[in-house]
Amino acid sequence: xxxxxxxxxxxxxxxxxxxxxxxxxxxxxxxxxxxxxxxxxxxxxxxxxxxxxxxxxxxxxxxxxxxxxxxxxxxxxxxxxxxxxxxxxxxxxxxxxxxxxxxxxxxxxxxxxxxxxxxxxxxxxxxxxxxxxxxxxxxxxxxxxxxxxxxxxxxxxxxxxxxxxxxxxxxxxxxxxxxxxxxxxxxxxxxxxxxxxxxxxxxxxxxxxxxxxxxxxxxxxxxxxxxxxxxxxxxxxxxxxxxxxxxxxxxxxxxxxxxxxxxxxxxxxxxxxxxxxxxxxxxxxxxxxxxxxxxxxxxxxxxxxxxxxxxxxxxxxxxxxxxxxxxxxxxxxxxxxxxxxxxxx
Numbered sequence: 145x146x147x148x149x150x151x152x153x154x155x156x157x158x159x160x161x162x163x164x165x166x167x168x169x170x171x172x173x174x175x176x177x178x179x180x181x182x183x184x185x186x187x188x189x190x191x192x193x194x195x196x197x198x199x200x201x202x203x204x205x206x207x208x209x210x211x212x213x214x215x216x217x218x219x220x221x222x223x224x225x226x227x228x229x230x231x232x233x234x235x236x237x238x239x240x241x242x243x244x245x246x247x248x249x250x251x252x253x254x255x256x257x258x259x260x261x262x263x264x265x266x267x268x269x270x271x272x273x274x275x276x277x278x279x280x281x282x283x284x285x286x287x288x289x290x291x292x293x294x295x296x297x298x299x300x301x302x303x304x305x306x307x308x309x310x311x312x313x314x315x316x317x318x319x320x321x322x323x324x325x326x327x328x329x330x331x332x333x334x335x336x337x338x339x340x341x342x343x344x345x346x347x348x349x350x351x352x353x354x355x356x357x358x359x360x361x362x363x364x365x366x367x368x369x370x371x372x373x374x375x376x377x378x379x380x381x382x383x384x385x386x387x388x389x390x391x392x393x394x395x396x397x398x399x400x401x402x403x404x405x406x407x408x409x410x411x412x413x414x415x416x417x418x419x420x421x422x423x424x425x426x427x428x429x430x431x432x433x434x435x436x437x438x439x440x441x442x443x444x445x446x447x448x449x450x451x452x453x454x455x456x457x458x459x460x461x462x463x464x465x466x467x468x469x470x471x472x473x474x475x476x477x478x479x480x481x482x483x484x485x486x487x488x489x
Contacts, residue, residue: 147426148189148429152434153429154186156433157186157189157445158182158186160178161179161183161204175229177250178445178446179208181450182445183258183261183262184470185453187261187465188452188465190462190463192261201262207231208255211228211231211255212227212255213236213245214270222276223280224291225270225276226273226277227252228244228245228246229248229250230251246291247277249288249289249290252308253303253304253308253311256308256312257471260311260479274312275314276317278305278317282305283297285326286302286319287299287301287323290304299326299327299352299356300348300349302326303359306318307355309359309484318484324365327353327366329341330343330349330353335371335376335378335379336350337354344390345378345391347387347399347402350375350379355469359469360485361484362484376407379407379412380407382403383420384420386420387399387403387421395424395438396438396447398451399454400421400453400455404421404454405454408457409468413457421454421458425452430443434448435448435451435452453465466489
């Protein structure tokens with residue numbers, strides 16, 4: 145049932161870490177996230193430990209640290225600290241475009257997760273600066289902006305802030321009560337969760353909301369067992385041959401994780417048609433390695449990694465992945481990460 149082309153997918157992720165096709169050039173500013181996804185894909189296949197030489201591994205670690213935006217009191221940049229999305233604009237000192245020297249909450253999560261996957265101890269992370277930036281970025285509503293100077297804010301960045309706090313074991317940058325209240329306002333009558341109050345239920349925001357509450361240790365913030373049953377029902381209604389992200393949309397491989405991981409955290413594992421999920425994923429595999437969003441689509445790191453992780457929830461042959469952090473459970477246990485309430489993840 146889970147006959148993945150492990151060797152081809154391993155080669156795909158290794159190639160993607162070095163170079164992507166020109167059609168993906170517009171994603172260069174988010175290279176940190178793309179790298180994170182490639183490492184996650186290799187970890188989910190059980191290939192991460194043998195995929196790189198020690199020198200290559202160290203080279204990736206150094207590149208990640210080179211994207212860290214450190215505090216500069218003279219520039220009053222406390223809100224800008226964290227990790228950049230990539231090196232598109234060159235080294236910090238040569239950048240004249242202010243936005244190129246700005247940390248991003250999502251990129252910071254990817255950077256920390258990638259460092260952990262590569263075996264780094266996060267010893268060179270300026271923890272105080274990172275958590276301090278989170279305090280600047282949390283809005284009165286409880287959600288987070290990804291960086292200063294934007295009107296963008298939604299549960300994606302609540303999740304990123306919570307994941308950062310877990311990985312650094314420091315929750316001083318997150319007001320959990322306000323964040324949980326915002327998420328409670330994202331609940332819809334159909335049982336799904338959305339970007340904001342009264343918006344359409346969406347699989348990606350469903351995941352970010354549920355994972356954020358899991359990391360904060362506040363899964364009870366959304367109500368009693370009746371709410372949980374209704375939300376699992378909404379998630380299972382998204383399943384046809386694979387998962388769809390919204391009602392009346394085609395199936396998309398990435399929702400094997402976005403919706404499937406939420407179902408795992410809510411205890412709905414037994415309701416999933418794993419055979420249908422595996423069959424749909426197989427239809428989306430490229431003969432050259434990698435997985436596309438749908439049958440016939442070109443592969444990309446996001447759909448490749450998340451499609452594979454979605455299958456690992458049902459396949460004991462591959463490393464168990466933690467649905468709340470998108471990291472191997474073994475690594476999460478080794479790091480002794482805890483929720484905001486002090487419980488083990």
